[in-house]
Amino acid sequence: MLLRSFDAMAIDPSADRPVYKQLADLIRTDIEDGKLRPGQRLPAENDYVAEHGISRDSVRRAMAVLRGEGLIVTELRGSRVRDAGEAVIVEIAPSAQVAARMPTEPERKQLGVAEGVPILVITEPNGETRLLPADRTIIKVNNEA
Known part of the structure; x- marks a missing residue:
C-alpha cells in the first residue's frame, strides 16, 4: 500500500498534546479534506x-478516538473511512419531541x-x-400535521 508522505514534524512527542491525539487529528484532517474517502x-x-x-x-488509541467520533469503522482486516450513507428527510409534527442519545448495541446493529x-x-x-441514525437524518417539521 502506498502511503501519502506525512510531514515528519507533524507528530511531536514532546508536545503537550498526546501523540495519539495528534495522529487522530492528522487522519481526521485527511478525511475532512477528502484525501481519505468514504469506504477507503x-x-x-x-x-x-x-x-x-x-x-x-x-x-x-488514535483509531479508537476516530471510531468514537463515527469517522472510521474497524473490521477484522483493518480500518476504513465510514460511509455515512445518504441522508433521509423525516417529517415530524410541530409538537413532536426529539432527543439524541447513544444507541444500545442491538439498536446500533x-x-x-x-x-x-x-x-x-x-x-x-x-x-x-x-429511532433514527443522527448522522443521516434531516428533520423537517410538518406544520400541516
Missing part, C-alpha cells in the same frame, strides 16, 4: 508506526450505525416513537 481503507497500524515513529498503542454515532429518538404527539 486506512494504512495498517504498522505503517503508521513506521511513518511516525510512535507506538502501536498510540495508533490503536438494527439501524446500521457505526460505533460512536448517536441516534435520534422522535416521540410523536400520539406516543409513537421512532
